[in-house]
Every structure is written in structure tokens, then in C-alpha cells.
Amino acid sequence: MSQRFFQLNMQFTRTFRKKLNEHLVEVGLYYSQWSIVYYLKQCGSATLVEITNYLDVEKPTISRTVKRLEEQQLIERLPSEDKRERKMQLTKKGLEMYEKAYDVVNKFEQSLLAEIPETEMEASFRTIQQLRDKLK
Amino acid sequence: MSQRFFQLNMQFTRTFRKKLNEHLVEVGLYYSQWSIVYYLKQCGSATLVEITNYLDVEKPTISRTVKRLEEQQLIERLPSEDKRERKMQLTKKGLEMYEKAYDVVNKFEQSLLAEIPETEMEASFRTIQQLRDKLK
DNA sequence: CCTAAAAAGTTACCTAAGTAACTATATACC
């Protein structure tokens, strides 16, 4: 049973990402980009290391995705005292993108959640949280 | 709350794969390879399309991973009537690999599951299963 | 029987995530 849980969950997240990407095509964003745009909206601005810590993804991966977001002019660099760091924030265009993408993501997630009891979701949330904490 | 569940779960599976890969290094296998070896052990033999359907991963991805497993002589081709298909099975070396990797994976998964109540795990399993079914 | 459609794999090329090794800047310590 335990075996199967992890396998099932790996498969689910793979398909989840795939389907969400299909929906995000219409606004011109990938899920990986969305997760950074989402974070920057919440916190206003952040360095690459801060994004790395929040998403728990390695620096080179973040570096590349941030580069693409900058090329699309969805985010921009902020001046900083520490010359090593790149502090980024959403541009006006990025904020508009956030609004559009939020709708797409939210609609998709809500459609999945319909009919799943809240208590079950809460139990699942706790479980995944505990599992994640153990990994660290 | 729902928002966070998907984000949390994506992050968890990413870290899960990473850590499991670190453990699997000692037997010389990647998680993606393990999932194919595991399936071939369960069903005896399978074509690429059958593996594709079981894992819900696209054909080119499976094709590449199978190629590597064959190069490592962990799996081998079986003769088949349909000249299009490649029916694969574990070699003797592949079976030995299965045993070693099974221990690694099982130990890792059990260590994560310790202290998590069974009822919570069952609820989580049902939830992920329902979510996955909705995606299809 | 012959041709069109379907199915199994492969190839080429895209994004996503990882490690290792590097540069440049900032901090700590003697």
C-alpha cells in the first residue's frame, strides 16, 4: 500500500503539471514560470536565492527560468546594495500576466477539487506536509 | 488552502525523487529506471506501449530509458510476432538489480512513513487517486 | 487484393530539474 502511494503520487504530479501546462498555453506561460510569478506577487520582490529557498529548486534551474521571464519582460531587476544579488520584481506586464494566469490555474484546480470532501483534503495536506518535513 | 496543496505536493515529489535518486546511486540506478524495472518484475514482460500506459509517460521518454536499461544489460528483447513492437523482460542481472534496488526504495519509503497514522495515509491515497482519475 | 488508416517505435528538439565547477562580491578574522 505504502509503495503504491508514492508511485501514484509521482504519476499524479506528472500528469497534473502536463495538463496545467496545456491550460497555461493560452496565456503563454509554463508552470515553472507561474510558480515564480506567483511568489513575486506575494512578496513584492526577491533575490534568486530567496526564490530558490521558497520553491526548493536548485539555483541553476531558477537562474534559467528567471532569465526567460526577464526576456519576456514579465519581471525586472531592482537596484541593490549587494552587487552579487539580483533582486527581481514583477513589471506592469508581469502583473497583468499574474491576473490572467491566476484565473487559469484557479479554475483548473477548483475543477479537480470539486466533490472531494474537505476533511479528506485536510488529511492529505497534513500527510504531504509531514512527509516533506521528514525529507528535509 | 487548495492552492497550497498542489504547490506543496509538487514540491514534495520533486524533493522525494531527488532524495531517492541519492539513495539509488549506491546500486547504480535512477528512479525513472527503477519504475520500469519494477513494472517488468511484476508483469514478466511488456512492450514499450504497455510500459507507457502503466507509467503514464510518453513514448519517447520510455524509449530512451529502455534503451539505457538495455545498454546496462538489465533488460533484453523478446522475440515477438508483431514486428513493430519491442517486448522486453528483465535479464538475470536485471533481476539481481531489482532485489538490491527494492531494498533501497523500501527502506527509504518506510523511513518516511514511520509515525504517520494509517488512516491519514489511506485518506491521502484516496484523495490522490480521485484527483488522478479526474485528470484522465 | 490493394489502399487507407491505425499502431509501435524512433528522431529531433523543447522545457525542467539536477550536480559540479566556476566568477565575483561580501564578510570574518588574524
Added chain:
DNA sequence: GGTATATAGTTACTTAGGTAACTTTTTAGG
């Protein structure tokens, strides 16, 4: 103040996943 260490980010290269387009073989329909 000068040197060693730590931190931020990048570059090069790996595996993992995806799509689109292709070849080869099989199946279906006329």
C-alpha cells in the same frame, strides 16, 4: 589591512519529461 571563507549567481553538462513529425508494420474496408 590583508587573506581566507562564505555567499550569489552563472556555465556546462547530465537525466527526465513533453510535442511533432517521421518510418515501419499491421489492420480494416472497398
